[in-house]
Amino acid sequence: MTELCTKNVTVRVGRATLVEAASFTLRSGELVALLGPNGAGKTTLLRAALGLGRLSAGSATLDGAATARLSSMERARRVGYLPQVRPLAWPNTVRDVVALGRFAYGAALGRLRARDAEAVDRAVAACDLANLAHRRTDTLSGGELARVHCARAFAAEAPLLIADEPTAALDLRHQFQVMDLLRRFVDAGGGVLVVLHDVGLAVRFADRLIWMKDGAILADGSPEETLTADRIRTVYGMHARVERQGAEWSVRIEGVV
Amino acid sequence: MTASGLNLALVTAAVVVLVAACFLGTTPMGAPRVLAAFLGQAPVGDSLVVWHIRLPRALAAFVVGAALGASGAAMQGLLRNPLAEPGVLGVSASASLGATFVLYYGFADAWGYSVPVAAITGASAASALIALVAVHTSSVVTLILVGVGLSSFAGAAMSLLMNLAPNPFSLADMVNWMLGSVANRSVNDLALAAPFMAIGLAILFATRRGLSALTLGEEAAVGVGLDLRRQRLAVVLGTGLATGAAVAIAGAIGFVGIIAPHIVRPRVGHDPARSLLPSALLAGVVLVLADIAVRLLPTSSELKLGVVAAFIGAPVFIWITLQRRAVRD
Numbered sequence: 080m081t082e083l084c085t086k087n088v089t090v091r092v093g094r095a096t097l098v099e100a101a102s103f104t105l106r107s108g109e110l111v112a113l114l115g116p117n118g119a120g121k122t123t124l125l126r127a128a129l130g131l132g133r134l135s136a137g138s139a140t141l142d143g144a145a146t147a148r149l150s151s152m153e154r155a156r157r158v159g160y161l162p163q164v165r166p167l168a169w170p171n172t173v174r175d176v177v178a179l180g181r182f183a184y185g186a187a188l189g190r191l192r193a194r195d196a197e198a199v200d201r202a203v204a205a206c207d208l209a210n211l212a213h214r215r216t217d218t219l220s221g222g223e224l225a226r227v228h229c230a231r232a233f234a235a236e237a238p239l240l241i242a243d244e245p246t247a248a249l250d251l252r253h254q255f256q257v258m259d260l261l262r263r264f265v266d267a268g269g270g271v272l273v274v275l276h277d278v279g280l281a282v283r284f285a286d287r288l289i290w291m292k293d294g295a296i297l298a299d300g301s302p303e304e305t306l307t308a309d310r311i312r313t314v315y316g317m318h319a320r321v322e323r324q325g326a327e328w329s330v331r332i333e334g335v336v
Numbered sequence: 337m338t339a340s341g342l343n344l345a346l347v348t349a350a351v352v353v354l355v356a357a358c359f360l361g362t363t364p365m366g367a368p369r370v371l372a373a374f375l376g377q378a379p380v381g382d383s384l385v386v387w388h389i390r391l392p393r394a395l396a397a398f399v400v401g402a403a404l405g406a407s408g409a410a411m412q413g414l415l416r417n418p419l420a421e422p423g424v425l426g427v428s429a430s431a432s433l434g435a436t437f438v439l440y441y442g443f444a445d446a447w448g449y450s451v452p453v454a455a456i457t458g459a460s461a462a463s464a465l466i467a468l469v470a471v472h473t474s475s476v477v478t479l480i481l482v483g484v485g486l487s488s489f490a491g492a493a494m495s496l497l498m499n500l501a502p503n504p505f506s507l508a509d510m511v512n513w514m515l516g517s518v519a520n521r522s523v524n525d526l527a528l529a530a531p532f533m534a535i536g537l538a539i540l541f542a543t544r545r546g547l548s549a550l551t552l553g554e555e556a557a558v559g560v561g562l563d564l565r566r567q568r569l570a571v572v573l574g575t576g577l578a579t580g581a582a583v584a585i586a587g588a589i590g591f592v593g594i595i596a597p598h599i600v601r602p603r604v605g606h607d608p609a610r611s612l613l614p615s616a617l618l619a620g621v622v623l624v625l626a627d628i629a630v631r632l633l634p635t636s637s638e639l640k641l642g643v644v645a646a647f648i649g650a651p652v653f654i655w656i657t658l659q660r661r662a663v664r665d
Contacts, residue, residue: 131558155561165553168416169606182549183561188607189339215606231552235560 081238081270082106083146083158085128087137090120090294097123099294100137107238107270110262112281114274115291116315121274122163124291125241129160155183159232159240163247164225170217173227177202180234202234206260222253229260239270246275258284278319282306282328290314302328312336339610342603346617350398353624357394358386360628362638388522396518396526396585397627397641398620401592403533403582405619406612407575408593409600410540413547413608414571415480418601419657421593422579425479425572426486427462428590431583432514433490434458439510440497451513452528452584459580462486463572470568479568516589516642518627529581536577537616543570544609551608589642591649592619598656 083105090098098120105111105128113121126132128139130146139146141157149157159180167176175188178199186195203212206226216224225245232240242261246254254277261271262284275281281288282302290298290305292314298305306328311319318333359370363385372378373386407422415424422428434454443450469482494514501507546567549557558564582589596619597611604610623641626648630639 151558151563152561155559160556160559162553162555162559165556168551168553169601169608171551171606175605175607176551179549179552179560182545182557185545187545187609188548189605189610228556231560 080107081142081157083128083139083141083239083241083270083272085124085137085139088124088127088134088139089136090123090127090132091135097294098127101127101291101294101296102137103128103289103296103299105239105241105270105272107268108265109270109286110265110284111270111272111287111289112275112285113272113289113291114276114278114281114314119291119314120294121291122243123294125160125243125272125274129158129241130154152183155235155237157237157239159235159237161228161232161240161242161245163243164228164245167216170215172212173208173214173216173219174199174203174212176216176227177208177230177234180231183235198234198236202230205233205263206230222249222256225249225253225257226260229257233260233264238268240264240272242271242273244274244276246277246280254280278306278311278332279328279330282330306330339604339614342600342614343617346614346621349621350617350624353621353628354391354394354398357397357624357628358390361385361390361631389520392521392523392526393518393627394624396521397623399526399530399533400518400582400586400589401596401620401623402616403537403578404589404593404623405596406537406540406616407579407582408619409597409608409612409615410543410547410571411575411593412597413550413611414568416550416553418598419594419653420480421591422575422582423487423590423593425462425466425483425575426490427459427466427483427576427579428583428588429487429490429494430462431455431459431580432588433493434461435513435583435587436494436497436510439506439513440501442506444509449528452525455584456529456532456577456580458490459576459583462490463576463580466576467569467572470572471565512640513587514642515640516587516645517640518586518623519638519641521585525585529584532577532584533581536574536579536581539570539574540578541612543567543574544612547571547608547612551606587642589623589645591645591653592622594656595619595649595652596622 086102087100088098089100101124115121127134130139146154178186178188178191181195181198184195203209206229208226208230211223245257258280261273265271287301288305289296290310306321308319308321311317316336318336320331320333322329359367369378369382370386373383404422411420411424412418434457435451438444438450438454470479498507498510546562549560549562554564597615600611600614600618626644627641630641630644633639
C-alpha cells in the first residue's frame with residue numbers, strides 16, 4: 080500500500096497564490112479524478128505533491144517521507160508522472176519510448192536488461208501496442224501516441240500514477256481507451272490521480288472526485304457525495320443537469336451561468 | 337546497421353584516415369619511406385615529418401572533430417533541437433575571445449601555451465556562466481538566448497581587439513587563428529588540451545541516458561526520474577570543457593558539430609545517447625579528411641581548415657534547416 084499525501088499545501092509565486100492550503104491523499108487501489116477549470120492550480124498542486132515545485136507552506140509526503148527529499152529516480156520508481164503531452168523531440172520507435180519508462184531503473188535504450196525488457200513487453204501488451212512496437216512515433220495518430228505514453232508510464236511499474244490531462248485532444252473513443260487503461264491499472268492494484276476536463280468521463284471511471292477552484296480544493300469525495308448541479312455551477316460557472324439511475328450518472332451541461 | 341556495427345565501421349574509418357593522413361602531404365614522400373619512418377628505420381628527416389608533423393596534425397584534426405561532434409550531439413539532445421551546436425551557447429566564441437585577447441597583447445610570443453590556456457579559460461568562464469543560468473531557469477529558450485548574447489558579446493570584443501590591433505602582424509596572427517587550422521600543431525599542443533578534453537568527453541558520456549530521457553520533453557523526463565538540474569549542469573560543463581579544448585587546439589571550426597549528429601541520428605534509432613559516440617567518430621573522420629584536402633589542394637597559400645569546413649558545412653546546415661521546416665513546423 081503506497082500513499083501520497085499533501086497537507087495544507089500552499090504554493091505562492093511572487094504575490095500570486097496558485098494553490099492554497101490543499102490537502103488530499105492518493106492510495107493504491109483507487110482512481111481519483113482531479114476536476115477544475117483552467118488556472119485552478121491543478122498542475123501546480125500535482126507538481127507540489129510530487130516534490131517538483133517549491134512549497135510555500137504545508138507538506139507533501141510519500142509513505143511518510145517528504146517527496147521533495149526523494150531522489151528523482153527513487154520518486155519515479157514509486158509514483159509515475161505523466162505530464163500534459165508535449166511533442167517528442169525525435170522520431171524514436173514506439174518500443175524505445177516505452178523503454179524510457181524504465182529510466183529510473185537504470186535502463187539504457189538499445190541494451191535493456193531482461194527485467195526491463197520484460198516490463199516493457201508487459202506495458203506494450205497492456206496498451207495493445209505490439210503491432211506498432213517498431214513504428215516511428217512520428218507516424219502515429221494522436222490516439223496511438225496517447226497509448227504509447229500510457230505504456231511508458233505503466234512500464235515503470237510504480238504503485239501510483241499521476242496523469243495530467245491524458246485525454247486532452249483525443250476523440251471520444253480514444254478518451255475511453257485511455258481511461259480504460261487507467262482503470263485496469265487501478266483494478267490490478269495501482270492508484271491513479273488523473274486530471275480531467277470532462278465531468279461525465281470522470282464520474283464514469285473515478286472512485287473519487289477532487290474539485291478545485293482558484294487554488295483551493297472545494298470538495299473531495301465519491302460522486303454520490305460531491306457531484307451536484309450546484310457544484311458544477313460553483314466550480315465551472317456552468318448550468319448543468321445531473322441525474323443518477325443506479326450506477327449510471329448523466330451530466331448534461333446546459334449553458335454558461 | 338546496429339549502433340555497435342556503426343561504431344565499429346567508424347573506428348575502422350578513423351584508423352584508415354589517420355594512417356592515410358600520414359602518407360599524404362606537401363613534402364613528396366613515397367609509401368616505403370613513410371613505412372620505414374613508422375617502424376623507426378628511416379632517416380631523421382623522414383621520421384620528423386611523419387612523427388612530429390603529419391601524425392600530430394592528423395590527430396589534432398581528429399580529436400578536435402571528435403570533441404565538436406560529441407558536444408554537438410549532447411547539446412542537440414539537451415536542447416532537443418537538431419540545429420544546436422557547441423557554438424550555440426557562446427562557449428566557442430568565448431574561447432576564441434580568450435585566445436584573441438592573448439594574441440592582441442602578444443603574450444603568445446612570451447609563452448607559447450598562453451593561447452590554449454586562454455581559450456580554455458574563456459570556455460570555462462562561459463560554461464560556468466551558462467551553468468549558473470541553467471540552474472536558475474527552467475527554460476531552454478532562455479539558455480539559448482543567453483548563449484546568443486554571449487556569442488555576440490565575444491564577437492564584438494574580438495572585433496574591437498582586431499580593430500585596435502597595434503600592427504599588421506598581430507592582426508594577421510589573430511585572423512589566422514580565428515579562421516581555424518591544425519597546421520603545425522605539436523604533440524605538446526595536444527597534450528595541454530588533452531586532459532580538459534578527456535574530462536569533458538567523460539562527463540558528456542556519463543549524461544547520455546539523461547539525453548535519451550529528454551526526448552520526452554523536460555517535464556516528462558523529470559517524470560521518468562531525471563534530475564534535470566544536474567543533467568543540464570553536466571552537459572553544459574562537459575561541452576564547455578570539450579569545446580574549449582578543441583578551440584584551444586584548432587581555433588574556430590564550425591558546423592561539424594551540427595552535421596555529424598544529423599547524419600548519425602537516423603542510423604541509431606534517433607536516440608541522442610546512442611548518437612554520441614558515432615557523432616564524435618564521424619566528426620573526427622570528417623575533419624581529418626577535410627585537412628587532407630586542405631594539404632593536397634594546389635592553392636598558392638594553404639587553405640585554412642575552418643574555411644573549408646564552413647564552405648562544406650554552411651550549405652549542409654541550410655539544407656538541414658529547410659528540410660526540417662518542410663517536415664515538422
